[in-house]
Amino acid sequence: MVIKKTRTSKKTRTSFGVRYGFRLRKKYAAVKEKTKSNVCIVCGHNKVKRVSLGIWLCKKCGAKFAGKAYTTQ
Numbered sequence: 001m002v003i004k005k006t007r008t009s010k011k012t013r014t015s016f017g018v019r020y021g022f023r024l025r026k027k028y029a030a031v032k033e034k035t036k037s038n039v040c041i042v043c044g045h046n047k048v049k050r051v052s053l054g055i056w057l058c059k060k061c062g063a064k065f066a067g068k069a070y071t072t073q
């Protein structure tokens, strides 16, 4: 008996997102979408990165400031 190999996707995941559950994935996508529009409160550039929970670092001006968990404001 020959067992056919099932097609496996070779797409590598770039981030550790939610994998299972439609609702969770939907929520994660919404949060992820929000983080894209985060702007620095000092210079206004869209170059902020989250250092820790609620702590944001601007790559443009180097400002470190407190914000919300997933958004800067």
Ligand SMILES: [Zn+2]
Binding pocket: 040, 041, 042, 043, 044, 045, 058, 059, 060, 061, 062, 063
């Ligand atoms: Zn800045």
